[in-house]
Amino acid sequence: MSTRTAPATDFEALFRDLGPVLWRSIYAYSAGDAEIADDAVAESFARAMESRKPIRHPRPWLFTTAFRIAAGELRRRRRDPPPALASDAEIASDPGLGGVVEALRQLSPAQRAAVYLRDVADLPGREVAALMGTSESAVRVHLYRARRRLRTILGDDEGANDDA
Numbered sequence: 584m585s586t587r588t589a590p591a592t593d594f595e596a597l598f599r600d601l602g603p604v605l606w607r608s609i610y611a612y613s614a615g616d617a618e619i620a621d622d623a624v625a626e627s628f629a630r631a632m633e634s635r636k637p638i639r640h641p642r643p644w645l646f647t648t649a650f651r652i653a654a655g656e657l658r659r660r661r662r663d664p665p666p667a668l669a670s671d672a673e674i675a676s677d678p679g680l681g682g683v684v685e686a687l688r689q690l691s692p693a694q695r696a697a698v699y700l701r702d703v704a705d706l707p708g709r710e711v712a713a714l715m716g717t718s719e720s721a722v723r724v725h726l727y728r729a730r731r732r733l734r735t736i737l738g739d740d741e742g743a744n745d746d747a
Contacts, residue, residue, distance in 0.1 A: 594632050597641055602628075605645060605702055609653045611699030614688035623652040646714040650696065657692060686736040694729035716736050
């Protein structure tokens with residue numbers, strides 16, 4: 584039996600580099616639920632560190648795991664909704680941010696993830712597809728539908744309703 588092992592992953596450096604991007608991705612995916620983002624990111628890193636097998640590509644593995652954890656929590660909460668989030672009051676105090684977060688809540692989780700990863704995190708479509716575990720064409724469909732829906736919700740039909 585071979586005793587060859589893969590080089591150990593530097594999870595501290597990975598968390599420093601990837602943690603904030605992953606947290607914001609899950610935050611957007613969960614429509615502004617910081618608790619889900621905190622838990623999903625922490626749990627995905629914990630699972631990676633506890634993995635008995637070396638993880639060849641930790642970045643996509645962590646994204647996939649965190650998104651799956653967040654999706655599971657969102658499903659659970661649909662069955663048994665929690666009380667209103669404390670941060671909702673803070674969001675409501677900022678009308679611009681509150682409107683965007685409320686608009687994001689009206690998108691499907693896949694649309695929220697695609698919009699965040701592509702438009703905010705500025706990742707290429709191929710990487711967004713890999714992180715979401717889908718095809719590039721599915722990402723393009725999610726983006727198209729999400730952007731169209733956001734324009735309708737936010738009242739910005741190609742700039743025609745700009746008041747400024």
